Amino acid sequence: GTGSGSLSHALIRTVAPTGHLYTVEFHQQRAEKAREEFQEHGVEHLVTVTNQDVCKNGFGVSNIADAVFLDIPSPWEAIGHAKSALKAEGGRICSFSPCIEQVQRTCLAMEEYGFTEINTLEILLRVYNVRTISLQIPDLGKAAEDNSSTGFDSSNPSNQGSSCVNLQQGTVQFKSGVPLREMVGHTGYLTFATKS
Amino acid sequence: RKIIFEKQWFYLDNAIGHIYGTTFEVTSGGNLQPKEEMEEVTTETKEAGTDNRNIVDDGKSQKLTHDDIKALKDKGIKGQEIVQQLIENSTTFRDKTEFAQDKYIKKKKKKYEAVITIVKPSTRILSTMYYAREPGKINHLRYDTLAQMLTLGNIRAGNKMIVMETCAGLVLGAVMERMGGYGSIIQMYPGGGPVRAATSCFGFPKPFFDNLHEFPLSKVDSLLSGTFSTETLPSEPEDNVLLEEESNGLTGKKQASLQETEEDSTTETAMDINETEEQETMDINAEDVEFKEIKEKENKENVREKKQWERRKKLIEAAALLREKNADGLIVASKFHPTPLLLTLLEFVAPSRPFVVYCLYKEPLLECYTKLRERGGVINLKLSETWLRNYQVLPDRSHPKLTMSGGGGYLLSGITVVLDKGKSDASNLEALKMEEPSSKRCKIQDLHC
Numbered sequence: 001g002t003g004s005g006s007l008s009h010a011l012i013r014t015v016a017p018t019g020h021l022y023t024v025e026f027h028q029q030r031a032e033k034a035r036e037e038f039q040e041h042g043v044e045h046l047v048t049v050t051n052q053d054v055c056k057n058g059f060g061v062s063n064i065a066d067a068v069f070l071d072i073p074s075p076w077e078a079i080g081h082a083k084s085a086l087k088a089e090g091g092r093i094c095s096f097s098p099c100i101e102q103v104q105r106t107c108l109a110m111e112e113y114g115f116t117e118i119n120t121l122e123i124l125l126r127v128y129n130v131r132t133i134s135l136q137i138p139d140l141g142k143a144a145e146d147n148s149s150t151g152f153d154s155s156n157p158s159n160q161g162s163s164c165v166n167l168q169q170g171t172v173q174f175k176s177g178v179p180l181r182e183m184v185g186h187t188g189y190l191t192f193a194t195k196s
Numbered sequence: 197r198k199i200i201f202e203k204q205w206f207y208l209d210n211a212i213g214h215i216y217g218t219t220f221e222v223t224s225g226g227n228l229q230p231k232e233e234m235e236e237v238t239t240e241t242k243e244a245g246t247d248n249r250n251i252v253d254d255g256k257s258q259k260l261t262h263d264d265i266k267a268l269k270d271k272g273i274k275g276q277e278i279v280q281q282l283i284e285n286s287t288t289f290r291d292k293t294e295f296a297q298d299k300y301i302k303k304k305k306k307k308y309e310a311v312i313t314i315v316k317p318s319t320r321i322l323s324t325m326y327y328a329r330e331p332g333k334i335n336h337l338r339y340d341t342l343a344q345m346l347t348l349g350n351i352r353a354g355n356k357m358i359v360m361e362t363c364a365g366l367v368l369g370a371v372m373e374r375m376g377g378y379g380s381i382i383q384m385y386p387g388g389g390p391v392r393a394a395t396s397c398f399g400f401p402k403p404f405f406d407n408l409h410e411f412p413l414s415k416v417d418s419l420l421s422g423t424f425s426t427e428t429l430p431s432e433p434e435d436n437v438l439l440e441e442e443s444n445g446l447t448g449k450k451q452a453s454l455q456e457t458e459e460d461s462t463t464e465t466a467m468d469i470n471e472t473e474e475q476e477t478m479d480i481n482a483e484d485v486e487f488k489e490i491k492e493k494e495n496k497e498n499v500r501e502k503k504q505w506e507r508r509k510k511l512i513e514a515a516a517l518l519r520e521k522n523a524d525g526l527i528v529a530s531k532f533h534p535t536p537l538l539l540t541l542l543e544f545v546a547p548s549r550p551f552v553v554y555c556l557y558k559e560p561l562l563e564c565y566t567k568l569r570e571r572g573g574v575i576n577l578k579l580s581e582t583w584l585r586n587y588q589v590l591p592d593r594s595h596p597k598l599t600m601s602g603g604g605g606y607l608l609s610g611i612t613v614v615l616d617k618g619k620s621d622a623s624n625l626e627a628l629k630m631e632e633p634s635s636k637r638c639k640i641q642d643l644h645c
Contacts, residue, residue, distance in 0.1 A: 013352050014374065089217045090316060100594060107589045120587040123340055128558070128579040130565040175562045177579050177606075189587065196217050 001025065001071035002049060005034040011069070012038075012046050021047040022061055022085075024054040054078045059085040070095040075102065076109035083113050083195060091195040098188040106191055115193035122189050128177035137170045198226065204310050211314055222310035224272040231311060245291040259285040275309030282308075295593060317398050319370040326366055326394065334363040334394075335531055336556050338604030340582045342367065345527060346374055348609040349552045353378035355524040356517070358544055360384040360413070360537055362530040365395035367554075371527060372404055380407040382514055382523070384416070384541065386532070409514040416540055424515055426508045522546040529554035534608070535564045539571060547573075547614040554605055561608040573615030581606045 002008055002025035011021050025031040031051040038044045050060045055074060058081035059065070068082040068091070075095040082093050093115065095106050103120055110118050164173045197208045210228040211220065220228035245251075260282060268278050282304050283289050292300060315321060323339035331337075345367070351357065351374040359381055361367040368383055372395070375381070383390050390410045411419075418424040523545045528537050534553045545551060551574075555561050561579055568574050582604055586597040 010347065013350070017353055017378065018376070089215060100589075103587075103589055104591065104594060108591070118589075120589045122585050122587070124583040125344075126581050126583055128581075130562055130577075130579055175559075175566060177558050177562055191589070194217075 001054070002030060002034045003071065004030075005037055007069070007071070008034065008038075008047065009041070009043075012043050016043070016046055019046070022050065022059055022065070023047060024050045024052060024059055026051070026053045054081060057081075061085055063087055065091055067092045067094070069093075073102075076105040079106065079109040079113050079115075083115070086195045089196060093193050093195065095191045096188045097191070098186070100189065103189045103191055110191070110193045114196070116196045118191065118193040120189055120191045122186070124184060124186075126179060126183060128179055131176055131178050132173060133176050133178075134171045134173050137165075137172060139170070201312070204312070206310075206312070214314070216314060216316040219311055219313045221274075222312060224269070228312065243290040244294045244297055247293060248291075248296065251288050251291055257286055257288040258282065259287065275305070275311075278308045279304045319373050319398075322366060322369065322394060322397055326364070330364075334366050335529065335554070336603065336605060337363055337367070337529060337554060338582075338584065340584045341554065341604040341607060342370055344580070344582055344607055345529070345552045345554060346370060348550060348607065349525050349527050350550050351375065351525065351527075355379045356522065357381045358384065358518075358523045358526045358541055360526075360528045360530055360541060362386065362391070362532070363394070365390070365392035367527060367529045368392065368408075369395040369398045369400075372400060372408070373398060377401070377404045377407075379524075380409065380517065382409045382411055382517055384411055384413050386413050386530075409510065409517060411511070411514040411518060413537075415511075415515070419515055419518060420540065420543055426511050518544045523549065525549050526551040528552070533560050535560065535567050538564055539567060542573070542612060545612050547612050549612050550609065551612065552607055552609045554607055556605045558606050561606050564608055568610065571615075573613055574610045575613050577608065577610040579606065579608050 002023045005023075008021060008023050015021060023034070025034060028051055031049050035044070035049045038047050038049070048060075052060070054070075054072065055077035058078075059068070062084045064087055065085045066087060068085055070078055070082065070093070072078060075097060079093075086093065093110070095103075097103050097106065107118055107120065165171075198205060199208060204222055206222045206226045206228055208228065211218070214230065219231045221231045223229050265278065265282075268281065273281075279301065283301070286300075289297065289300065319342070320339070323334075323337075323342050326334045327336075327338055345351075349357075351371050353374075353376045355375060356379055357371055357375070359368050359371055360383070368381070368390075371381060377400075385391075415424060521544050526538075526541055526545050526549075528534060528541065528551075530537065534555050538551070538553055542551065553561065553564060555564075558579070558581075565577055565579060568577060584604060585599055588595055588597045
């Protein structure tokens with residue numbers, strides 16, 4: 001499931017200079033575009049793009065892969081082909097699917113084909129923005145000169161980025177790692193297994 | 197060789213000659229025996245209940261006692277048979293639902309079937325094992341966080357990497373695995389020497405270590421200020437390690453005492469043992485023995501000097517590599533506060549190269565971020581963590597297994613750029629001013645940038 005070729009580039013980067021990536025894309029134009037880009041980026045010797053349906057016709061190689069990655073709508077239909085593309089023992093497979101039903105079918109297929117250590121997980125990347133935050137101190141009706149009442153140590157200019165009180169403005173400043181207002185909550189489930 | 201794993205004692209001898217991935221059974225004698233491919237017990241529609249409303253957990257449903265089970269084990273009965281016995285002697289088994297029965301069988305199998313599979317080590321396996329069993333040794337670096345570091349750091353063959361870690365050498369091993377023996381690595385280390393306990397577990401071929409260098413953190417300042425010299429080497433537990441290797445022919449006791457006593461006296465003890473052994477096996481006259489003693493003392497001195505000279509040479513090599521200030525990347529994953537490490541070690545990295553810092557806590561990375569902004573010479577700073585969730589996927593029984601979010605540590609990553617000391621003040625003030633995020637800056641789709 002080459003698609004944009006984004007993952008392919010990452011894989012090529014990882015297996016270079018002695019490894020090879022075989023990638024299959026059933027959409028003719030996308031396959032061609034991918035080939036062009038690999039050429040432009042000077043990595044065409046490390047990758048073979050095949051334009052076919054992996055579920056029907058497999059990967060075009062057998063018994064050599066250290067790992068197979070599936071990013072297609074019906075991965076359970078490609079498990080058999082994945083198995084024959086993988087080396088005899090110890091190869092790894094990973095399937096990426098957004099829907100749990102797809103995952104269930106894929107896990108079942110993996111079991112049927114004798115894969116072991118089947119494990120499904122999901123990973124989310126959480127990014128934080130580093131911000132200096134100022135929070136106001138509420139007016140609780142006590143005198144501003146009475147330092148003890150605020151509960152803050154106004155002489156706290158520590159380098160560790162801890163809070164810093166500004167009594168005149170009535171604020172406390174601190175550094176925080178603030179999550180983005182909206183974050184990616186789900187992309188897909190990853191299912192890994194071993195050919196044993 | 198006898199080892200213990202998961203409360204099982206067994207000898208590894210019979211494993212030799214088999215391929216990785218072979219599954220063994222532990223026999224009653226503690227030996228390994230390849231497990232035959234047996235047909236899994238077919239799940240025909242056995243008798244099962246619909247729910248547990250009538251099942252009372254009084255601890256009395258299993259008729260076999262501890263002694264009964266032990267007797268079975270002593271008889272050498274296979275684990276599978278024991279599980280079968282347990283099922284037959286359980287009064288509540290057939291009332292359990294199918295799912296509960298599956299769960300029960302799985303649990304008993306795990307306890308009584310001693311099945312061992314020997315696998316080839318890899319970053320995946322070692323990082324998972326360390327995280328599960330010895331997280332303290334790796335600063336609680338979760339395996340998916342490690343994976344992120346390898347990608348964010350663009351670790352690949354041919355790089356010249358600087359690695360600073362206190363994760364027992366696991367991070368170093370992961371980096372070496374990715375580099376496949378191509379390129380070079382300079383490992384910065386605190387104290388007397390780098391810890392590579394985990395690294396040795398990977399089983400890398402010897403050539404991988406040819407381009408692995410190490411350099412003491414305690415010399416970094418002098419290297420940057422141009423006052424570096426090899427005159428005062430950090431106190432050398434390495435020499436003790438070398439001596440241990442030499443004396444591997446000795447008994448375990450001697451090795452223990454070698455670790456405790458001073459360098460000089462240990463070499464004395466080692467040589468004494470050798471001398472005694474030789475005296476017993478050869479009938480030579482006293483003069484020859486004396487001569488031999490003197491000769492061996494000289495040899496010992498030569499060996500030690502030679503090793504020290506080699507260490508100096510390697511140190512100079514590593515210093516030269518660092519001085520080039522053209523590393524392709526920097527990875528930091530240690531128990532130390534990241535800021536001083538980053539601010540100094542970045543000096544050795546070429547511009548337009550990635551760096552990644554791991555910290556178990558977020559706050560030090562907030563400070564690091566701020567200091568880096570003040571320093572300049574970095575772009576694309578990103579503070580992130582990965583949230584990991586495992587799933588149980590079974591027909592009609594799929595659900596998340598265990599939430600491990602928030603337990604994997606944090607990463608600060610970025611890319612170096614040319615540090616223009618003239619411009620830096622002005623442009624960084626600008627950057628610091630831009631505290632408020634514009635809501636349109638980074639949409640969901642662009643998050644992958």
